[in-house]
Amino acid sequence: MHVVGPADDFNRSLSEIIGAKIAEVERRVFPDGEICPRIVETSGLNGSNVILSMRMKSGGNPNTYLSEVLFTIRNLREELKAGKIIAVIPYFPYARQDEIFRPGEPLSSRYVAEMLEEAGADAVISVTVHLHRIKSFSDIFSRAKAVNVSGFSGIARVLKNRELKDPVVIAPDGEGIAWAKELADLMGIKEYGAFKKERDLNTGEIRTQLVEMDLRGRDVLIADDIVSTGGTMVNALAGVRKMGARRAIAAFVHPVLAPGAIDRILALADEVISSDTIEWPGSKATAVREVADAVKELL
Structure with a gap:
């Protein structure tokens, strides 16, 4: 079992609690803004259960973050032939758009869930998801198991x-x-x-x-x-x-x-x-314990 993501405090704590190795991700950004998230250590990922754990940076771009997650899930599924893929997305992008507020707007939260499923996520864990008009986090998914833990x-x-x-x-x-x-x-x-x-x-x-x-x-x-x-x-x-x-x-x-x-x-x-659901040096609380409990239940 591997935690795939940056070797930061969040992922080190998560890997220690669940007893997994870290396969570090290098988050490369080209001058024009295109991204190339690279899994540095790929040995042992073939057939292994994987917990992809990447956090958005405070003040960062949710579009870039979402692309990083989608590309890495697809990479794990298509190229590296990982086993079960659990995506830990502590801050779920576009969750606030859980309804069409004005004619012509997209139902973005559901579209993000569909993209994660199409990329190859078997399960998604998030923290205190902003879904006021939808009863449950799982309602926006059709195939993947969705777990919303408390921040x-x-x-x-x-x-x-x-x-x-x-x-x-x-x-x-x-x-x-x-x-x-x-x-x-x-x-x-x-x-x-x-x-x-x-x-x-x-x-x-x-x-x-x-x-x-x-x-x-x-x-x-x-x-x-x-x-x-x-x-x-x-x-x-x-x-x-x-x-x-x-x-x-x-x-x-x-x-x-x-x-x-x-x-x-x-x-x-x-x-x-x-909380530390987003990379920000001022965070004083952590959601790692709740995320780790959810991972254990899913495995």
Whole structure:
């Protein structure tokens, strides 16, 4: 059994837990932007069960990342004749497009699932997938086994080491209430809520309406799955500050973090806690334990 991917901390931990060797991937990019992900050590892959584990870089390009994953799966299947292929994709690209919001748009999340199956993935493991309008991660797949593990479990393990005063968990918008409840349950916090957010589908402008909640002197955990531009998180942080929060902690799973996002967040947050589903040096939590458990169940 092999873990195919960069020999980084995430994959070293994963390989140790499941008892696999690492077959390192070299992520080459040509001057024109074309990519050539090369598996450096190919011996032993023929017929071997393979866990392909590659993460997107924070602030990176999801198109490049998705191409790397698809090319490597196909390479493993067609050229290297690997056995069972489990693709670990901690941050699932295009998951937010889980519905056709305006006429003429693609149903991108389902198309990505189909491409992964066509490339040769037997199973796909992801973390806290953003599928609000689809009941289950497996619903967008037709053949491959799909497993969606929690990224908030690792965040909760970190937060339990913090001394929190009368904590409450708040989601930046109504769709994120499930994340607030999940983190609250993991932390044993009884109170949670959500802001109301409206987004203009044409301009992308975000308007946030404050919830009615007494936060004076309390520590607030703002829970979300993805932070990209940071606009939604910043609005929520500003809101809880106005409502008298003693401390405000931004807790999110996927640090996509477009340029400038983290600076805007740190201007209002006392601490930022994110998972390592994306390559970002500021991540304090890890989802490796949950991913490893899912791999063991699939093998």
